[in-house]
Amino acid sequence: MTDTFPVFVTCLPGLEPFLLEELAGHHIAAETVPGGAEFEGSIETVMRACLWLGTASQVLIRLTQFRCRALGELERKAMELPWRDWLVGRVPLTLSSRSRRSRVYHTGGISERIYNAIGKTFGQAPMLAKDSEDVVANIVTRFNEDICTISIEATSTPLHRRGYRLDARKAPLREDIAHALVLASNWSTKGAMLDPFCGSGTIAIEAAGLAMGLAPGRLRPAAMQQTARFDIDSWQELCAETAPREPVGKIAASDRDKGAIAATRANAKRAGVQHVIDCQQHALAAQPxxxxxxxxxxxxxxxxxxxxxxxxxxxxxxxxxxxxxHRMKALGDGWNTMILAHDMRLARRTALQLKPKFSTKHGGLAVTAMGSVTADENKSSSATDRES
Ligand SMILES: C[S@@+](CC[C@H](N)C(=O)[O-])C[C@H]1O[C@@H](n2cnc3c(N)ncnc32)[C@H](O)[C@@H]1O
Structure with missing residues (x-):
């Protein structure tokens, strides 16, 4: 029988509903928890999640959970873990620790005890990762009200780093937020899609990937490759399941800045979607x-x-x-709008009928996705008006 493990997928706050929908779309039955979703799954399911989730930040496999009130106890219990089933001696480690409302609160001490436990298992001090290393095994230890959870991350780097955005303009949007914006916009991929402030092209590239049925993690290194559980055949089989299709609707990206257009084109090329994005330099007022x-x-x-x-x-x-x-209104009812807003006063200046779809944090700023009111939302608000 295939082993299964408790898995916790993290996402930016506010993206949980999209994450849950993406998981369901891949037949992974999960429950939302603040900051992510949880499910029980095999290594193959974990790899599938890493490949296909566009709104996730991290996939963590829970190795153990126990009550613990002292550092010595932590080291003893951590030594009971079958580290050799998970870690490969030559892969460097990062140890991240956090503590909340627990007797064990010194995060440096927590990491040190985990380091010792792994060292004693392997009979030698583990290598710690340097910043420059790409393949690292991240061990994550969390204390919450004296309950200690030790997990291993399924990838070496966060999932929003897709690998295509090597040319970044000012204030690039995180790929997972761009992905959520596209999902929240209810864009029917049969219609057209436009980003007239494209910067590095993130939104158009995520939209193109969705329209073409491409896995968000397709350019990333194989998930689990830094662990002893890596199975290259399963990874390759999963990657081969993708059957790209050509999008039906036109996708256009524009920006007034020449450098932004060059960056969008280069990023789109790396993402393998340059042929489906019409990318031209235009100021908003001159966008055709x-x-x-x-x-x-x-x-x-x-x-x-x-x-x-x-x-x-x-x-x-x-x-x-x-x-x-004005321009969006002139396009008529066949066009919907989704804008990411930081200052609601500015969003209101569009005079469009927009509703908050989700709120999250972007580079420390509170942002809200403001989208066109859907026909269903209109119906239910007029029903509420009639009742009151
Ligand atoms: C917040 S950035 C967009 C970032 C983008 N989403 C990304 O991921 O890189 C806003 C962009 O709007 C562009 N911009 C500002 N004023 C403009 C205008 N009047 N017409 C067209 N583009 C404009 C800037 O050049 C900048 O690239």
């Missing part, structure tokens, strides 16, 4: 679709306009948001 030229009847604008914090400093962004709103 937004001027009503060559535009299809149905589409979705998904974008991360300048917030006025990092990109445009104190420039007055109100006219930019107003223009965006």
């Amino acid at each position: 679709w937004l001027e009503g030229r060559d535009v299809t009847e149905h589409g979705t604008l998904i974008t991360n306009p300048p917030f006025g914090v990092r990109v445009s400093g104190n420039n007055n962004l109100i006219p930019l948001y107003q223009t965006l709103g």
Whole structure:
């Protein structure tokens, strides 16, 4: 029988519903918990999650959980773990520890005890990873109200680092937030998609990947490769399951900045989606679709306009948001909008009927995805109005 393990998938706060939907889409029955989702799964399921989840940050396999109130007890109990089933001697380690409301609170001491336990199992001091190393085994120890949980991360680096965004412009959006924006926009991939503030191209590239049925983790190193449980055949089989299709709707990305266009094209090429993204340099006001030229009847604008914090400093962004709103209205009811907003006053300047779809943190800033009100949302709000 295949071994199964408790697995915890982490995501940015606010992305949990999308994560759960993605898991369900891959027939992984999970439960949402704050900051992620939990399920019981085999190594093959763990690898599938690493390959296919676009909104996840980390996949952690729980190795053990026990009550613990002293560092000596931690080392003793950690030595009972079958480390040789998980770790490969030549792969360097990172040890991350956290403690909340527990008698054992010194995180440096926790890491030291885990280090000792692994060293005693292997009969030699484990190698610790240097910053430059790509393949590392991350051991994560968490104390919460005296309950200690020790896990191993299924990948060496967080999942949002897809591997295509080597050219980054100012204030690039995290790939997992871009992925969630596309999912939350309800973009029917048969319609067109436009990002007129594309920067490094993250949103258009994530959208293209979704429309083509590409795995978000396709460019990443194999999951579990840093562990003793790595099974290259299963990984290759999983990767071979992908059957890319050509998207139906047109995808366009534009930006007023020449460097942004070069970055988007280079990133899209690395992601293998350059042929499906029409990427041109235009200021918002001169974007052909937004001027009503060559535009299809149905589409979705998904974008991360300048917030006025990092990109445009104190420039007055109100006219930019107003223009965006006018142009979207002119495109008619066949077009939906999804914008990532930091300052709600600016979002309101679009004068579009938008509703918060999710809120999260982006580089320390609180951001909210503001999307067009759907027909269902409209119906239920008019029903509520009638009742009150
Ligand atoms: C927050 S950044 C977008 C970041 C992007 N989502 C990414 O992942 O890299 C905003 C972008 O809007 C562009 N921009 C600002 N004003 C513009 C305008 N009037 N017309 C078109 N692009 C503009 C900037 O050049 C910048 O690349």
